[in-house]
Structure formats: structure tokens, C-alpha cells
Amino acid sequence: MVKKTQHDKENNGEEYVSTVLSLLDQEENVVSDVQKEIFIDEIKELPPIKEGELNVSGVYAYDAGDKVEVKVYIRNGLSYNLNLQKIPFLIVNSKGETLAAQTFNLSSLGQLPPHSARPVKLYFKKENLKVDKIPADDWEIVLNGEFNVTSKVRPRYEGLPDEISVEDKLVFDKFLDELPEMEEGEFSISTFSVGLQTNGNILVTAVMRNATNKPITINKMPMTVLDKNRRAVKSQNFIMKDFTVNPYRAKVCNFAFPTDVHPENDQALDGWSVVYKLVNIDGGKHIKRV
Incomplete structure (x- = not known):
């Protein structure tokens, strides 16, 4: 030896x-x-x-x-x-x-x-x-x-509101921890929730993760909401202003799609999903099924 x-x-x-x-x-x-x-x-x-x-x-x-x-x-x-x-x-x-x-x-x-x-x-x-x-x-x-x-790489949150409750932070942390680890150099967008608000907005909450060694700034975000049957309901190209995710960090972002449906209470749209591209809408009538 x-x-x-x-x-x-x-x-x-x-x-x-x-x-x-x-x-x-x-x-x-x-x-x-x-x-x-x-x-x-x-x-x-x-x-x-x-x-x-x-x-x-x-x-x-x-x-x-x-x-x-x-x-x-x-x-x-x-x-x-x-x-x-x-x-x-x-x-x-x-x-x-x-x-x-x-x-x-x-x-x-x-x-x-x-x-x-x-x-x-x-x-x-x-x-x-x-x-x-x-x-x-x-x-x-x-x-x-x-x-x-x-x-x-497992990015951690930045920019969460100071007033966020402990319960909400635990929910966001759990969601982030359950996402798959990322390869160095990747950027990803994951849908946290889709819901319909009393004001008529479909609110999409997304988590963006940056596994690169440089800040990434997003100027536009094309998005389409799909119902539980995978039919396109709403599509919009959001203009982002000064939205930057720093290296190895994750950031939460909300997107609101206006509709003419006003429920009495906010409700989760279970089974609904989001694709991060624009999709042609077939008449835009499916929101009435909520």
C-alpha cells in the first residue's frame, strides 16, 4: 500500500x-x-x-x-x-x-x-x-x-413581499422545493396557481427560476390559459417592465386576464393550466363553464 x-x-x-x-x-x-x-x-x-x-x-x-x-x-x-x-x-x-x-x-x-x-x-x-x-x-x-x-441548481426566492404571512411563505417554499432541480444555465417558468377573482380576472401566479450566473430580464411574456380540457380560454402578450431575476434566484409574478365573469367569491380553477406562448382562441366562450 x-x-x-x-x-x-x-x-x-x-x-x-x-x-x-x-x-x-x-x-x-x-x-x-x-x-x-x-x-x-x-x-x-x-x-x-x-x-x-x-x-x-x-x-x-x-x-x-x-x-x-x-x-x-x-x-x-x-x-x-x-x-x-x-x-x-x-x-x-x-x-x-x-x-x-x-x-x-x-x-x-x-x-x-x-x-x-x-x-x-x-x-x-x-x-x-x-x-x-x-x-x-x-x-x-x-x-x-x-x-x-x-x-x-436549486434557486431560492428573492423579492417576496415583506408582509407575506408565514403560512403563505411556507406554501411558496414547499412549491419551490418540490420543483425539479435545474441544470446550470437554464431558465424556467412554473405555474403556481390559476384562479378566477371576483373582479373578473383570471389570475395566474408563476414562479420564474434563473439557474444562470447572470441576471435575466424579461420584457414580454406571451401566455395562454387552458381549461381542464386543454382548450385555450385566454391569450395575451404581457409587457413586462424592469422584471429581472437575479442569478440562482426565483421570483413570483402575477398575470391578470380580464373576463366578463364575476363570481361571488374567488375560486381556484382546478385542472386549468398555462402555456407560455400565444394560442388562437376558439371563440373565447369557455370561461362561461367556470
Whole structure:
């Protein structure tokens, strides 16, 4: 067994992040507290990583006959979840010479939370070694070139009214938490509710989520309300004024479609939905079925 012990812990003014142990749910139930303490101690001994960095650090390399077992910690220095897929690794020496090269599918690792470290055992096939054996004191494992990483983002609310009740905030939070996570770079619009108000407006409440690293400003929003039978009822192109969703944030927005129907009480339009495009209206009569 080869144990890695050399670590450069000099801080040259870069912004470093600390990482904490992250195990899969099934591992949490079977890994002993003693083993977890060993993991935590090993993580503390790893060299620091920079904010925004995906890092792999080797702990040991062990010749297991037809393969070489390499224990590593994969650390996520980013501020959002990562899902690793096919990742190419190299084992190199201090001269930069390649000792082994192999690509591993790490999708079974699941989601790697922000600022976390996960222990992994990689098994290099002997056919992928460039040398007879990994030298005891001169090896390092590194990520090789481009690799397939998908980042998952869960935006949080901004701009909720200060006077919102605790109950309403819990409802909005629950809705946001139940939406699927987003890929880095996506923007989405989700319908929170559709209802008919006593003033005759069909009120659509939507939640817009920005999973990009830049603010997104919306100037126009084409929308069509569909009844429970998926028939277009109302269609309108809303002009938005200074409506911006900041990076990794979610914002609530209301849209009102006037009608000539005035119920005695506000009522939810169960089964109704919204498409975010303009659709031709077939006579516009279906609202009378409410």
C-alpha cells in the first residue's frame, strides 16, 4: 500500500474553501462512526482547494493483483450540486509523466453537494498502466482534460413581499422545493396557481427560476390559459417592465386576464393550466363553464 502524505498548505492569497464529508444515503446507514471519523481526519489533511474548483486528491494506491486500487476524495468547491458522469483520470509522477490513464463512470456517486468531499475507490486495470508498478513516493492522481459534469441548481426566492404571512411563505417554499432541480444555465417558468377573482380576472401566479450566473430580464411574456380540457380560454402578450431575476434566484409574478365573469367569491380553477406562448382562441366562450 502506498500512502500519500505530502500536502502543500500555503495560502498565497487565493480564496480557499473547506469541504465536509458527504456520503450517499445508503452509506450513512452502514458506515460506522469510527470510519466516519477516519474520513473526516483524512479530509482535514488534504491540500486546500479554491472556490469554484472540482478536485481529486489521492490517499493511497494498492496493487491488488490484476488491478490497482486507488482511494481518492472527490471534492466539490463550487456553490451548487454536481452530478459526475464519465471522468478521465491520470496518475502522474513529479515529472508530469503519465503512469496510468483510465476513464471512470461516476454516476453511481449521485449528487455531490456544494463544498463537500466524498471518498471513492477507483480500480485501474493493469492494462491501463504505463509502468510496471506505481512508485511508492512519487505519484499523484489528477483530472484529465475535458470531462462530463452536470451541475444542479436549486434557486431560492428573492423579492417576496415583506408582509407575506408565514403560512403563505411556507406554501411558496414547499412549491419551490418540490420543483425539479435545474441544470446550470437554464431558465424556467412554473405555474403556481390559476384562479378566477371576483373582479373578473383570471389570475395566474408563476414562479420564474434563473439557474444562470447572470441576471435575466424579461420584457414580454406571451401566455395562454387552458381549461381542464386543454382548450385555450385566454391569450395575451404581457409587457413586462424592469422584471429581472437575479442569478440562482426565483421570483413570483402575477398575470391578470380580464373576463366578463364575476363570481361571488374567488375560486381556484382546478385542472386549468398555462402555456407560455400565444394560442388562437376558439371563440373565447369557455370561461362561461367556470
